[in-house]
Amino acid sequence: MTKTLMNRIVLTAALAIAYVGVPLLLGGNAYVLGLIVAALTIAGVAVAWALLGNLGGMVSFGHAAFFGVGSYTSAVLAMKLGVPVFAAMLLGGVGAAVSSIAMLPALRLRGPYFALAILAYAHIFQILATEMTAVTGGAGGLLSIPRFPTLLGFEFGEKLGGYLIVLTIVVLAAFAYDAIRRSTWGLALKAMHDTEVATRVVGVPSTHLKAAMLVLSAFITGVVGAFNAHFISFLDPDYAFSSGWTVLPIAAAIFGGYRTVWGPVVGALAIYLVDQLLFKPILPHGHQMILGVLLCAMILFSPGGLMPALRRRPVKENRHAHA
Amino acid sequence: MLTLEGVQVNFGGVQALKSASFSVAEGESIGLVGPNGAGKTTLFNVISGVVRPTAGRLDFRGTSLLKLPEWKRARLGIGRSFQIPRPFGHCTVRENLLVAQRFGAGKKDPKRIDEILDILNLRDKADRDATTELALTEHKALEVGKALATEPSLLLLDEVLAGLETSSKRAFMERLAAVRDRYRLAMVIIEHDIATIAALCPRVLVLNFGQIIADGSPDAVFRDPEVIRSYTGETTLAEAS
Numbered sequence: 001m002t003k004t005l006m007n008r009i010v011l012t013a014a015l016a017i018a019y020v021g022v023p024l025l026l027g028g029n030a031y032v033l034g035l036i037v038a039a040l041t042i043a044g045v046a047v048a049w050a051l052l053g054n055l056g057g058m059v060s061f062g063h064a065a066f067f068g069v070g071s072y073t074s075a076v077l078a079m080k081l082g083v084p085v086f087a088a089m090l091l092g093g094v095g096a097a098v099s100s101i102a103m104l105p106a107l108r109l110r111g112p113y114f115a116l117a118i119l120a121y122a123h124i125f126q127i128l129a130t131e132m133t134a135v136t137g138g139a140g141g142l143l144s145i146p147r148f149p150t151l152l153g154f155e156f157g158e159k160l161g162g163y164l165i166v167l168t169i170v171v172l173a174a175f176a177y178d179a180i181r182r183s184t185w186g187l188a189l190k191a192m193h194d195t196e197v198a199t200r201v202v203g204v205p206s207t208h209l210k211a212a213m214l215v216l217s218a219f220i221t222g223v224v225g226a227f228n229a230h231f232i233s234f235l236d237p238d239y240a241f242s243s244g245w246t247v248l249p250i251a252a253a254i255f256g257g258y259r260t261v262w263g264p265v266v267g268a269l270a271i272y273l274v275d276q277l278l279f280k281p282i283l284p285h286g287h288q289m290i291l292g293v294l295l296c297a298m299i300l301f302s303p304g305g306l307m308p309a310l311r312r313r314p315v316k317e318n319r320h321a322h323a
Numbered sequence: 324m325l326t327l328e329g330v331q332v333n334f335g336g337v338q339a340l341k342s343a344s345f346s347v348a349e350g351e352s353i354g355l356v357g358p359n360g361a362g363k364t365t366l367f368n369v370i371s372g373v374v375r376p377t378a379g380r381l382d383f384r385g386t387s388l389l390k391l392p393e394w395k396r397a398r399l400g401i402g403r404s405f406q407i408p409r410p411f412g413h414c415t416v417r418e419n420l421l422v423a424q425r426f427g428a429g430k431k432d433p434k435r436i437d438e439i440l441d442i443l444n445l446r447d448k449a450d451r452d453a454t455t456e457l458a459l460t461e462h463k464a465l466e467v468g469k470a471l472a473t474e475p476s477l478l479l480l481d482e483v484l485a486g487l488e489t490s491s492k493r494a495f496m497e498r499l500a501a502v503r504d505r506y507r508l509a510m511v512i513i514e515h516d517i518a519t520i521a522a523l524c525p526r527v528l529v530l531n532f533g534q535i536i537a538d539g540s541p542d543a544v545f546r547d548p549e550v551i552r553s554y555t556g557e558t559t560l561a562e563a564s
Contacts, residue, residue, distance in 0.1 A: 184425040191411030191422050194454075198409035201371050202473050203397035203427030 011262075018167055023160055032277075033159045037231065039272035040166040044224035046249035046256070046264035047173045048217040054259050055180060055189040056213035059111070061246055062103070062118035063221050065125040068241035070096040070222025071229035072129055072136055075145045078230070080135075085146050089226040096222020097215045099125065107210050126241035141236025145229050162231045169227060170265060173220045178261045180216075185209060248272070251291075255298050257305025266306055271295070324349050324509060325370070325401075325477055330379030332365055332533075339365040340376070341533040347477065352503060352510045354520035354541070357530035358553055363513045364406060366530065367479045371403045372396045383477070397427045402475030404466035406482045406513075410453035416440070416465055417449040420472040427473025439468050442501055444494075460491050464498070471502065478502075480512045484519055492516070496523060517545055529553065 026032050045063055052058050073095030077083040083091065106117040129136045136142065148156035148165060155161050180186045188204045196206050225245075229235050249268070256267020271291055279287035302309035325347040332340040340362045347353060355363050368374035369381065372393035381388040388396055411419050420436045440446040443464040448457060453465055463483045470478055480499070484492050496519060503510055514520050520527055521541040529537040529544055531553040537544045544550055 184421065184431075187414065187418055188422050188426060191414050191419070194412035195409040197373055197393070198405060198469075199411065199422065199426075200393040201373065201397055201403050202423035202469050203394045203429075204422065205392075205394045205426075 015171065018171075019164070022163070027160050030159050033163055035273060035276050036269070037159065037163050037166055039269045040163070040170050040265075041224055041228050041231075042248045042252050042272055043265040043268035044166065044170045044173055044227075045221050045245060046252040046258075046268050047170060047177055047261075048220035048224070049246075049249045050253040050258040050264045051173075051177045051180070051220070052213050052217035053253070055177075055186060056210045056217070057189070057193045058107075058118075058210065058214070059115045060118050060217075061115045061250075062120075062122035063217075063249060064241050064243055064245040065118075065122035066096040066100065066218040066221035067225035067228075067245040068122075068129060068237070069099040069125055070225030071235055071240045072142075073222070074226030075142050075229045075235055076135055078146045079142065079144075085148050085230050089223060089230065092226025092229070093219040093223035096225065097219040099222075100214050100218035103214065104211055107207055107214065122241065122246070126237050129237040129241060136237070137235075139237060141234065141239070142229075143234055145233045145235060147233055148230055162227075166224070166227050166231070169220075169223055174261050174265060176216070176220075180213075181261065185212075189213065251295055253305075255295055255306055257307035257309075259304060260307040263305050263307040270306060324384050326380070326382045327370070328380040330366075330369055330381060331377045332362075332369060332374060333377045339533055340369065343379070343530070343533070343535055345528060345535060345538060347509050347511060349476070350507055350509055351526065352524045353512070354524035354527040355511055355513045355530060356515065356517070356520060356527060361530040361553075362533040363530050364481055365533075367403055367481050367511075367513065370396075370479060371401055394426070397473050397475075398429065400474070400476035401479070402427070402470030402473045402477070403479035404463075404470050404481055404483055406485065408459075408462035408466045410457070410462065410465055412454055414453055415450050416445055416453045416457070416461075416468075419453050419465060420468055423469040423472035424474075427475075435474075436472065439471050442505065443468050443471075443498055459486055460495065463487065463495065467499070467502065471506065474506075475508065477509045477511070480510060482513050482515070484514055484516065492519065499523060517541070521545075 022036065026036070045067060049060060049063050052060055070092035074088040074092030077091055078085050078088040103118055103121050106114055106121070109117055130139050148161055150156065156165060188199060189209055192199045192204065192206050192209070200206050225240065249264070252268035252271055253264040254267070255271050256265065257263030271294070275287060275291050279290045283290065298305065327346070328344050330340055330343040331338070343366060355366070357363050365374060369376050370388070372388065372391060376389070383396070383399055383401060386399065391399070411422060414422070417436060417440070420439060424436060425431055437446070440449050445461060445464055445468060448461055451457060457465065467480065467483060484495055487495060500523060502508065512520070512523060525540060527537070527539065527541050527544040528535055529550045536553060537547045537550050
């Protein structure tokens with residue numbers, strides 16, 4: 001059996017479990033389903049972060065900004081202009097993508113300078129959300145944000161509906177990531193990592209490609225943020241722009257393997273669910289310390305993350321497969 | 324096809340190019356020589372867009388290059404190699420060529436990629452990791468291959484023969500000549516080996532302290548007393564300033 005065929009079988013089985021198995025087995029368990037939705041929300045941002053980090057070669061500490069802008073854009077459009085929730089959610093992604101245009105000048109920077117610049121941008125958006133009281137409700141935030149509607153008799157506003165929506169967002173984001181990674185664009189982005197000038201002299205518009213990755217990553221993060229706003233039905237600037245929306249996805253992506261397409265998803269599910277279901281009951285105050293130790297251990301013993309470790313292929317020997 | 328007029332490059336207080344003026348005709352092969360630090364690579368960087376000149380005019384087939392970024396110049400038909408090979412990280416040899424072809428030439432033509440692999444003797448290395456699994460000669464060949472994949476009409480080769488053993492150098496020269504003849508390219512080659520330059524290029528430019536001090540046939544240029552002086556280091560302080 002070829003590796004590609006094996007991968008397809010595993011992916012199909014995982015999708016079948018996610019779309020059929022989980023609703024059948026856990027549909028009635030609102031607590032666990034709620035945790036899975038939260039894990040998938042982190043997974044969505046983690047995929048977007050990994051797309052920018054792995055393909056664009058940029059380490060972002062500012063994804064909370066896209067998450068926050070997406071959630072506020074969608075919530076405001078639905079509440080004040082009556083835009084249908086699903087359309088508002090997509091427009092939330094568009095809002096985040098537009099906000100990322102303000103960050104394009106940071107693309108001239110590399111490494112820690114880019115990371116710091118984008119972190120500063122994130123703070124600017126948080127301040128704007130706090131100060132623009134008339135639109136965003138200021139520090140008090142927005143209450144009673146419209147939930148997802150009932151369509152064809154299915155209640156998307158309930159936990160199971162939310163699960164299916166965020167699952168679909170994450171799956172589509174991962175497919176988009178994979179499609180780009182396999183394209184000539186993906187190849188050029190990979191080529192740019194070590195020697196950007198060498199790619200430019202063969203005709204690669206490197207800054208344009210990086211900008212495209214930033215905008216796409218912001219769009220995905222914005223859609224996830226918008227989903228979250230309508231799922232929990234509440235927003236305030238401290239929550240929507242919380243650094244947790246940056247730190248947890250980064251931890252998830254690194255834990256799962258940010259150089260693989262499904263690593264960030266597996267990482268988010270693993271660290272969030274293990275933390276909430278195993279560590280938290282044992283150590284209610286300080287359970288995240290165990291998570292920190294686990295992350296350190298993963299970085300030390302399998303720098304490529306969980307996915308390469310599961311495949312039992314050391315990172316150095318697997319360079320061709322990496323994007 | 325390429326015209327430079329009074330091109331000047333300053334790096335802070337250092338004048339890397341003082342006033343370079345020359346032109347390259349279609350299909351012409353030119354050797355660019357000069358002592359270390361003369362400004363040869365800076366000149367290539369200016370033509371390919373890696374460095375913006377402080378002053379001067381730079382036209383390629385009637386289009387001013389001054390405001391064009393590197394990638395647009397590549398798409399206009401200017402290909403270049405780097406003195407220190409810069410293969411694309413974690414890509415195979417074939418993938419290196421595919422990226423260059425897709426973006427530089429704007430097409431996907433596997434036959435042409437195979438042709439380049441054959442002519443540069445890289446066919447059996449096509450699926451190897453270009454960063455870690457190539458010998459120096461192959462790295463140098465890949466540099467030429469990437470430039471060729473963009474389908475250039477002008478090829479700038481920066482010391483592609485440097486560091487090669489005599490036998491490898493001879494074989495590489497033959498490949499370069501084959502490339503030039505097959506694709507009818509204009510070439511400018513930076514090279515320190517006078518015999519190599521004389522064999523490949525009917526015209527030689529000599530650069531010293533950022534200025535072109537000689538332009539002519541290899542025979543005439545390498546007998547020029549000023550050129551000999553520049554190589555033997557008998558340059559006065561006044562000339563250097």
